Structures are given as C-alpha cells and as structure tokens.
Amino acid sequence: MSAQNQQRRISTTDILAQKGGDPIVALTAYTAPMARLLDAHADLLLVGDSVGMVLHGMETTLPVSVDMMVMHGQAVMRGSQKALVAIDMPFGSYEESPQQAYRNAVDIMQRTGCTAIKLEGGRHMAPTIAFLTSRGVPVMGHIGLTPQAVQVDGGFKVKGRDEERWTELEADGLAVQDAGAFCVVLEGIVEPLAARVSNALTIPTIGIGASSACDGQILVSEDMLGFAQRVPKFVKRYAEVGQMIDEAVGHYAREVRDRSFPGPNHVYQSKK
Ligand SMILES: Nc1nc(=O)c2c([nH]1)NC[C@@H]1CN(c3ccc(C(=O)N[C@@H](CCC(=O)O)C(=O)O)cc3)CN21
Numbered sequence: 001m002s003a004q005n006q007q008r009r010i011s012t013t014d015i016l017a018q019k020g021g022d023p024i025v026a027l028t029a030y031t032a033p034m035a036r037l038l039d040a041h042a043d044l045l046l047v048g049d050s051v052g053m054v055l056h057g058m059e060t061t062l063p064v065s066v067d068m069m070v071m072h073g074q075a076v077m078r079g080s081q082k083a084l085v086a087i088d089m090p091f092g093s094y095e096e097s098p099q100q101a102y103r104n105a106v107d108i109m110q111r112t113g114c115t116a117i118k119l120e121g122g123r124h125m126a127p128t129i130a131f132l133t134s135r136g137v138p139v140m141g142h143i144g145l146t147p148q149a150v151q152v153d154g155g156f157k158v159k160g161r162d163e164e165r166w167t168e169l170e171a172d173g174l175a176v177q178d179a180g181a182f183c184v185v186l187e188g189i190v191e192p193l194a195a196r197v198s199n200a201l202t203i204p205t206i207g208i209g210a211s212s213a214c215d216g217q218i219l220v221s222e223d224m225l226g227f228a229q230r231v232p233k234f235v236k237r238y239a240e241v242g243q244m245i246d247e248a249v250g251h252y253a254r255e256v257r258d259r260s261f262p263g264p265n266h267v268y269q270s271k272k
C-alpha cells in the first residue's frame with residue numbers, strides 16, 4: 001500500500017455529519033466496473049440485495065444468500081476507493097436473533113472489508129441494531145417499504161398513504177436511531193411522512209421513493225441508467241443504456257453476418 005494517492009474512504013461519521021447539510025449521494029453497485037464509474041460521484045455505494053432481482057433475474061430479494069452478498073461486495077470494494085461501501089444483510093441472515101445477525105454481519109465485514117451493513121426493520125429490529133452497533137458493526141437502517149416483507153405485505157406497497165400510520169413509522173425511525181444506526185433508508189413513503197421523519201431524526205435519512213425532504217437519495221443504478229424495461233414510479237431515467245446496448249449489439253450482429261467485423265485493425269499479423 002503506497003501512502004501517496006491513498007484516498008481515505010468516506011466514513012460513517014462523515015455521513016452522519018451530512019445531516020441537514022450537503023445531500024448524500026448514494027447508488028447501488030454490484031460489480032467492480034460499475035463501482036469504478038460510480039465511485040467518482042457517490043458518497044455511499046450500497047451492495048443491495050436488489051442484486052438478486054437486477055442481475056440474477058429473481059422475482060423478489062428473498063432467495064439472495066450471504067455468499068452472494070459477499071461475492072458482489074468483494075467486487076464493489078475492488079472497484080471503489082472513496083465511497084463508503086455498505087452491504088445489505090439478506091433475508092434470513094439476521095432476523096432470528098441479535099447473535100445470528102452479529103455472526104453474519106462480521107462474516108460479511110471480514111470477507112469484504114466493507115464499512116457497514118444495512119438491515120430492514122424498525123422498532124422490532126432495534127434490539128438487534130443496538131447489539132451490532134455496540135460491538136463494532138456500523139448499521140444503516142431501512143424502514144417504510146421493506147422489500148424483504150413482500151410476501152406479508154402482498155406486494156411492493158407504498159407506506160403511509162393512511163395518516164393514522166405516520167406515528168408508527170416515526171417511532172420506527174426513532175427506534176433505529178436510538179439503537180445506534182448512522183443513517184436510515186426511507187423507502188416508498190408519502191412526502192409529508194418523509195419530511196416528518198427527516199425532521200424528527202438527528203441521523204441522515206436517505207430516500208428512495210420518499211421525496212426530496214430526505215437528507216440524501218439512493219436509486220438502483222441500473223434503473224436510473226435505463227437498463228430495465230419497467231421501473232418503479234420513483235425512478236428517473238438519466239440515460240437509456242438498454243437502448244444503447246441494443247443498438248451496439250445489433251450493429252455487431254450485422255457486421256459479423258456481413259463479415260465486415262473483424263476488420264484489418266482487429267486481426268493479428270504474422271512476422272514478415
Ligand atoms: N430494480 C429494482 N429497483 C428497485 O428500486 C428495487 C428492486 N429492484 N428490488 C428491491 C426493491 C423492490 N422495489 C420496488 C419494486 C416495485 C415497486 C412498485 O411497483 N411500486 C409501485 C407502487 C405501488 C403502490 O402504489 O403501493 C409503483 O408504481 O411504483 C416499488 C419498489 C424497490 N427495490
């Protein structure tokens with residue numbers, strides 16, 4: 001390791017310090033080349049369990065394993081230098097007990113070198129979050145629409161449309177904060193609720209489908225880049241990479257078929 005050009009990674013305390021200040025720029029990353037491109041712009045890269053749906057074609061995030069998260073986490077660590085890397089704890093790896101959560105979180109941190117883990121759940125996960133943070137595992141919370149609850153919720157359903165639910169979600173945010181989380185993802189909630197939770201908390205809120213009232217934003221990179229055919233309403237498509245790939249691959253196929261590729265620049269010549 002050379003001391004020169006060695007850039008310090010953004011830390012959990014750096015993220016915490018962005019509360020109410022410069023918005024936190026976060027994106028998902030699953031691979032080294034994508035992490036390299038995102039690292040120049042993002043404060044935080046999340047190796048999301050959405051990897052199961054986005055890269056592996058799964059219908060939900062439920063089949064994702066710790067080993068999958070570790071493989072993708074290692075790739076993202078190799079591809080990034082500056083951004084804080086957090087890794088999602090997959091379904092079934094943390095809910096049983098604080099001890100189970102600790103064992104799997106340490107496994108993920110030790111095998112990847114990531115800075116933090118993220119887990120879904122509010123008040124009911126607070127004892128687990130406290131167990132982890134008091135033992136050296138930084139935790140990012142995730143409340144609102146929690147995709148690992150897709151089967152009990154009967155789909156990916158926006159939360160807080162009913163005002164009577166607002167105090168419960170606020171209590172979830174406060175419980176996650178009091179348990180020691182350094183930030184919390186607010187997913188799929190109505191704008192006034194996002195504003196209320198963001199104002200009530202002293203840790204940064206990072207929104208996805210939760211309005212600009214949050215202290216930062218996160219999106220699935222492939223969604224905002226235009227890879228997917230269909231994306232949730234909260235996604236803005238900043239590019240149409242899927243279309244670019246279709247055009248490029250169509251061009252390649254035509255050139256292979258008419259033998260114009262490979263051309264003179266793409267072949268090896270023997271010694272004269
Ligand atoms: N590619 C991708 N992007 C994501 O943002 C994402 C994943 N995958 N996988 C894990 C979860 C699942 N997410 C989702 C998936 C679907 C909707 C969705 O269809 N929402 C409806 C609104 C439903 C309602 O109104 O209750 C929508 O029209 O946006 C939302 C979040 C967010 N996460």
Ligand SMILES: CC(C)C(=O)C(=O)O
Nearest residue numbers: 028048049050088185
């Ligand atoms: C979208 C973010 C918050 C996530 O949990 C994921 O990508 O799995």
Ligand SMILES: [Mg+2]
Nearest residue numbers: 048049050088
């Ligand atoms: Mg996730």
